[in-house]
């Protein structure tokens with residue numbers, strides 16, 4: 001684990017679906033359908049630090065007016081999983097995984113991997129690349145693919161960037177929350193994450209302005 005000095009906020013990891021059950025999960029790291037080829041999580045769950053989780057709920061509600069909802073592939077990720085990803089990824093593809101000597105922003109509970117589903121059909125949308133595809137098609141500025149794929153990718157980016165997230169320059173699905181510097185790298189498994197005493201109810205998060 002990286003040695004981190006300085007002061008940090010106490011961790012308050014919240015389970016995303018408790019804030020808004022309309023946010024869907026597709027936790028491929030709890031299945032064999034991921035770039036490792038086997039499950040690396042015991043449970044298909046997703047957590048974020050509270051400010052990031054609340055911002056994600058606002059992005060999801062903003063997207064509603066456009067006919068889409070958020071699908072989460074991954075949120076908080078224990079550090080040992082970042083270390084495993086790094087070890088299994090060829091050196092020339094390591095732009096697509098975080099260096100464990102620094103830790104991933106996922107380890108701080110402040111990064112989230114997301115896509116969108118169509119509110120009418122319930123289907124996951126098609127983006128210019130698959131999730132975790134380690135190629136230039138994954139880059140948020142990739143100019144290939146279809147116009148519709150790029151429109152969807154750019155709509156997701158707009159929704160997230162209006163709500164305090166920043167896209168990662170090599171992955172259209174990876175977004176960092178602005179508060180990431182305030183939280184430490186952690187390695188606790190999902191089963192040991194304390195249950196928050198104060199789960200926000202859906203109505204407690206003010207709606208974002210859908211006209212923005």
Ligand SMILES: C[C@@H](N)C(=O)N[C@H](C)C(=O)O
Nearest residue numbers: 096097098104105106113
């Ligand atoms: C592994 C991929 N889904 C991802 O999250 N990559 C970034 C760079 C990370 O590991 O933090």
Ligand SMILES: [Zn+2]
Nearest residue numbers: 111112113174
């Ligand atoms: Zn990510």
